[in-house]
Amino acid sequence: MATKPESVLASILVSRATFGARPGDVERVAASGVKRWLDAQLHPERIEDSALEKELEVYPDLALSTSELLRKFPREEASRDALRKLVVELSHAKLLRAVRSERQLQETLTDFWFNHFNVYARKNRNVALSLPSYERDAIRPRVLGKFSDLLRATAEHPAMLQYLDNWINFKEGFDPREELRTRRRRRVRANPEREEPRRLGLNENYARELLELHTLGVDGGYRQEDVNEVARAFTGWSVVRPRFVEIAKRDEGSFLFIAMAHDGGSKTVLGSRLAGKGIDEGLEVLEMLARHPSTARFLSTKLARRFTTEEPPRELVEEMAETFRETDGDLRAVTRTMFLSPAFVEAAGKAEMVKTPLELVASALRAASPASPGPALVRALSDLGMPLYLCQPPTGYDDSATTWLSAGGVLSRVRFALDLGAGRLRGVEAVGSEMAMTIASPAFQRR
Numbered sequence: 001m002a003t004k005p006e007s008v009l010a011s012i013l014v015s016r017a018t019f020g021a022r023p024g025d026v027e028r029v030a031a032s033g034v035k036r037w038l039d040a041q042l043h044p045e046r047i048e049d050s051a052l053e054k055e056l057e058v059y060p061d062l063a064l065s066t067s068e069l070l071r072k073f074p075r076e077e078a079s080r081d082a083l084r085k086l087v088v089e090l091s092h093a094k095l096l097r098a099v100r101s102e103r104q105l106q107e108t109l110t111d112f113w114f115n116h117f118n119v120y121a122r123k124n125r126n127v128a129l130s131l132p133s134y135e136r137d138a139i140r141p142r143v144l145g146k147f148s149d150l151l152r153a154t155a156e157h158p159a160m161l162q163y164l165d166n167w168i169n170f171k172e173g174f175d176p177r178e179e180l181r182t183r184r185r186r187r188v189r190a191n192p193e194r195e196e197p198r199r200l201g202l203n204e205n206y207a208r209e210l211l212e213l214h215t216l217g218v219d220g221g222y223r224q225e226d227v228n229e230v231a232r233a234f235t236g237w238s239v240v241r242p243r244f245v246e247i248a249k250r251d252e253g254s255f256l257f258i259a260m261a262h263d264g265g266s267k268t269v270l271g272s273r274l275a276g277k278g279i280d281e282g283l284e285v286l287e288m289l290a291r292h293p294s295t296a297r298f299l300s301t302k303l304a305r306r307f308t309t310e311e312p313p314r315e316l317v318e319e320m321a322e323t324f325r326e327t328d329g330d331l332r333a334v335t336r337t338m339f340l341s342p343a344f345v346e347a348a349g350k351a352e353m354v355k356t357p358l359e360l361v362a363s364a365l366r367a368a369s370p371a372s373p374g375p376a377l378v379r380a381l382s383d384l385g386m387p388l389y390l391c392q393p394p395t396g397y398d399d400s401a402t403t404w405l406s407a408g409g410v411l412s413r414v415r416f417a418l419d420l421g422a423g424r425l426r427g428v429e430a431v432g433s434e435m436a437m438t439i440a441s442p443a444f445q446r447r
Contacts, residue, residue, distance in 0.1 A: 004345060006030045010037075012348050013339060016307045017041060018104035020363025038339055041105035042144060042332050052100045059089045062132045066158055067251035069129040083128045087121045090132055091378045091388035098362035109143040109335070110135065111358065112306050117154045117214060118396035119163040121389040126239070130159035130253065131389055147299065147329035148290035151214065155206075155286060156255045158239045164394065166206035167238045169231060171263040174200060202263075207231035209394045215289040217298035222270060229267045233274060233281040236262035296324035300334065308344055309351035310400060316343035354401040357384035360413060364420060365428075376426040380419075384412050 010030035014021045017038070029037045040047060056062070061069065073082055094111075101107050114135055121128045138153040154160050161167040207230035211222045236258045240250050250256060257279045267274045269285055270292070276284045289295055300320035304312035316338065323330075323337040338344055355363065361377055361384070381388060385404070391397050419425050 004349070006034060008349070009034045009345065012345060013038065016348055017108060017339060018366075019098045019108060019359060020366040022366045035340070038105075038336070041103070042336055044103035044106040044144070047103050049102050052097065052102070055096055055100065056093055059093055061086060062090060062093055062136070064132065065251075066130045066133045066253040069132070070126070070253045073125070073129060075125065083121075083125060087128060087131070087389055088375065088378055090135075091381070092375050094135075094388055095358070095362065095377055095381070098358065099365045105335075106140065106143060108307075109331075110140045112303070113139050113143050113150065115391075115396035116302070117150075117160065118391055118394055119159045119389075120392045122392075123163050126253065127159055127162050130157065130162065133157070134159035142331075144332040144335065145330075146290075147295075147324070147331055148287060150331070151290050152283070152286050154214075155210070155234075155282070156237070158253050158255065160206070161237060161239050161255070164206040164209055165203045166234055168200055169203040169206065169235050169237065170200045170258075170261040171232075171235050172201045174261045202228070202231050202235065204228065204231040207234060210289065213394055215298070216292060216294040217301075220292070220294035220298060226269055229269045230285055232263045232265070232267050233269065233285045236260075236279070237282055290329055293321075293325065296321040296329070300324055303334065304338060304344075306399060307338060308347050309353060313343045313347050316341050316347065319343065353399075354404050356397060356399055356404065357381050357386035358388070360384065361416070364417065368420070374426060374428050376428060380416055380425060384416060385409060 007026065007030045010026045011021075013034050014026050014029055018025075061072070064072065069086075073086075097107050098111070117139065119127060119131065119134060121131055134154075134157050138157045138159075139150070142150040142153055158167070204227050207227050210230060211220065211227060212218050216222055238256050238258050238261065240252050240254050240256045242252055244256070245252050259278055262278055262281075264277070267281060269288065272288065274281045274284050297317065300317045301312065304316050304320060308316065319341055320334050320337050323334050327333040358381060361381060365377070378388070386397060397403075420428065
């Protein structure tokens with residue numbers, strides 16, 4: 001790290017790598033040493049966080065698997081209110097983690113990568129019930145691992161498969177209902193009055209976002225022909241539906257590769273002919289994209305933008321991208337490179353970045369140290385324009401200043417600070433007008 005006083009380095013690192021400093025945090029990090037603190041945060045499994053986990057026990061549904069939630073909320077009984085309640089609980093748990101967790105870097109990265117691989121809770125019932133597992137099992141454990149592992153985990157998860165419609169991405173003419181009937185006819189006589197099979201075909205939604213948003217970036221060197229070929233490679237990647245549980249011998253809502261729905265023809269992606277067959281074609285595409293130089297550059301730029309400034313220094317991005325390439329996409333190594341780079345220290349020391357509403361609320365609560373970040377704050381996030389898990393576009397929430405600092409946005413932020421100061425947020429202690437004004441000014445920005 002650059003040769004600046006330890007207290008200055010600690011202030012920069014705590015402001016960027018966490019959801020905000022609690023009273024005394026900067027002094028504690030400076031006293032222990034910023035590199036030592038960062039190394040600890042880069043290995044969250046070594047950090048005691050049982051107090052937070054105890055608080056989260058009030059939401060037992062969030063610990064259930066997708067199949068368990070599908071059984072608990074069957075289609076005929078899963079009311080909008082029940083699904084809305086689940087999303088609210090998930091949102092409150094996310095806010096609790098942002099405020100309470102000692103594993104702050106893991107939580108800021110989980111927020112970043114969830115937004116990168118965004119899914120929309122209101123797409124349908126199945127997506128909503130897949131969300132707890134998606135963030136808990138696919139994303140959080142992998143934010144400091146290999147990018148290829150994170151990419152595959154999101155590609156195979158039912159939340160992503162259903163959000164971007166890859167679960168109905170089939171070779172031309174394949175009809176899953178006809179396949180179900182064919183298998184049943186082996187045991188029972190077919191119904192001569194059955195309806196005509198519904199023919200489905202190629203769906204490019206996931207393939208397009210995989211290339212444009214998840215890996216290469218819009219200027220990453222792919223063409224429309226590549227979108228089509230990638231979509232063909234992922235035909236048959238689906239989800240177990242209720243009618244297929246018996247045949248698949250897997251739980252409803254789990255990943256299912258339907259071999260008969262896969263397009264077995266030859267495919268060429270980014271100029272290279274795929275060597276695999278069946279499900280291996282999709283896996284080959286994921287590995288190819290995870291190792292592509294455009295992916296290293298695109299992800300490094302996006303990470304640096306999130307933690308440094310809207311226009312990160314070119315030398316920082318190149319340093320991170322080089323680490324990405326040399327370590328085969330090791331996100332822990334890339335993150336360490338970013339925070340320890342002199343270019344990061346220089347840029348972050350000068351630049352101020354507007355906080356998203358989640359960062360604003362979490363940092364205010366961490367600075368004020370209230371007794372409990374109550375559920376009312378989930379509504380506050382909606383009022384501030386960032387209802388959690390409810391960003392409809394696959395791009396996720398934007399982090400640019402222009403998005404959040406409209407005239408209405410600034411007014412909402414001031415109103416939030418004043419409500420927090422006066423104790424008008426139910427379940428949250430008043431912090432006083434002086435603290436509220438302190439929050440209302442610098443808390444707009446990450447310093």
